[in-house]
Amino acid sequence: MVTLKDISESCKVSVATVSKALNGQSDVGEETSRRIRKVASDLGYFPNASARALKTNRSHSIGVLFEDKTGTGLKHEYFSEILDSLKVATESRGYDITFISNSIGRNQMSYTGHARYRRFDGVIIASVDFKNPQVLELVDSGIPLVVLDYVFDSKTAVISDNVSGMEELTEYIISKGHKKIAFIHGEDTTVTQKRLASFIKTCSKHEIPILQDYIKQAVYHDPKSSGLATRELLALTDKPTCIIYPDDFSYIGGMNEIEKHGFIVPKDISVAGYDGILLSKVLRPKLTTFEQNAEEIGRIAATKLIENIENPKTYIPETVSVKGHLIEGESVKALS
């Protein structure tokens, strides 16, 4: 490995000068700087990230915590898209991404321990159990961080705007003349609560009654449980004319059940999803859904975090909510 010393010897200057030239410091001569850069590239020099981190106390790497109990974390398109967007946004600013875990080597380590061990400049937390003590410890650790889809007091949060999203989706369905709208929601989380509240509020606004029978609990990303809920809804004497699913993938369970009953979407019953994953765009009839802007969420999270890292004094935490947009498919029929 070629080091600053090698360059300095080859250029007959000190390592200090080489360092400064390569970092674009001002106090080094035009001509000298050019010569040094030339030699550096000829020799194939790369700075040693460890040495640099040791000296500057900045690792230029960011830890991401992406885990949940079910282990579906990365498999979920929403999250893999966020991760991808985080990746490009951070890399373009010179930061690398490393996963945080709680098992580094034989000796278990807390998330915070891991983050300190690797000297992460900042941390992004997503898709976790936000009540987990280890997560709370990390949140309180003082390390600059951004939380996704959850709000901690005086910490930066980037959240998908579920309130306006569900409102827009519900408005659309109502505008199509539906008055008997069923709502299948996921487990009880902040996200779920916001969506449900928004659904109810929008219905009330249009004086559409909320039937208890039309509100069903299921599990996110689990077609089986949504299928079950669908079956119950279809067994009702007064069936809904439209069903909103917790997410696009869950709709598959509903779809199976609907077909089993011999119904056709949207002729006999209308449906809507949430997320706007790839699948929703290729199903026929095309699914009406609300697409979350995962790309933007990742990008903003990265930007905010780096802002925080680079201006620790002046940075003030905020909660950014990212709007998505309605995708009008063909799964919601206009009622006469």
Place this chain on the structure above:
Amino acid sequence: MVTLKDISESCKVSVATVSKALNGQSDVGEETSRRIRKVASDLGYFPNASARALKTNRSHSIGVLFEDKTGTGLKHEYFSEILDSLKVATESRGYDITFISNSIGRNQMSYTGHARYRRFDGVIIASVDFKNPQVLELVDSGIPLVVLDYVFDSKTAVISDNVSGMEELTEYIISKGHKKIAFIHGEDTTVTQKRLASFIKTCSKHEIPILQDYIKQAVYHDPKSSGLATRELLALTDKPTCIIYPDDFSYIGGMNEIEKHGFIVPKDISVAGYDGILLSKVLRPKLTTFEQNAEEIGRIAATKLIENIENPKTYIPETVSVKGHLIEGESVKALS
């Protein structure tokens, strides 16, 4: 941040002794060692990964290159599953995972440059354009590496056994009495070639003629192009009785087309996928497919890489092929 020095002062011993005690070296007294470890944990000590890496020349971190032209890399369930399995396997042995890119900071950097800059102990390459000069440079860089689903000379490779996989799937379909089997394949890659060859070989073995009209080219993970191919197949006067799709997700395109024709799976036509993603398990009828063992692929890749890293002298590269298994759904009908 608490350092070895803090501990050494608090314990009235030298930093050398502290270091040795914490690393379990033999030449430190039983009682001293205990005292040091106690103080270390009381003070909340964490080793400084940068300092350690600088001194030992081992970063305990592994770079993964996960990129393709289409940018669907991470979105593909097969890859996100591999990534996840890599993650747990490496972390349990004390290695962290960082993504490799070619843009670190403002100055573009080659993959190799990035890997050297971060002092990755090893690298895992997957889902890339294997003809890309930058990738080839990385492969020849001398850094310990494992390649996924592609074989480079005298480099360790872990590949999904597409030959036996497609053979098993085809055998199954034939065993159900099918003789008119259409095969839609993806772009021309090694993987495609192997699957196609295996399909043809298995058919020949059973003296089933290979009609040129039954072999269609499409694009992986693209329901639209598979839908098109399906349409052509259904327009044939002598229609196939079964269609094999490039992957499970692509089948959605075929499914739409089949339904549009008023056909029902598997009554009127049989279908099979490849991959065994979540979706294939929740569709009704359940899709018959061949599930690749992504978890095992990731785990073995991690194990081999770490073996290579830790025994650079004795390690010999090899190609490991990982078998998957047939998932018998209900999408292939038994012909009388």
Place this chain on the structure above:
DNA sequence: GAGATTTACGAAAACGATTACGAATTAGAA
């Protein structure tokens, strides 16, 4: 042309750990 200022460069300390080597102490052997 003397003093003040700017410019270009180098010497050296420091970041936090690891490790070869030597020294001191203790235990064991004869």
Place this chain on the structure above:
DNA sequence: TTCTAATTCGTAATCGTTTTCGTAAATCTC
């Protein structure tokens, strides 16, 4: 008791950078 060997611990060098501060030369000011 004396010599050897084992055990335990410390000294100091080192990894590759960055950065402060000092100094010498060059430039400017009047």
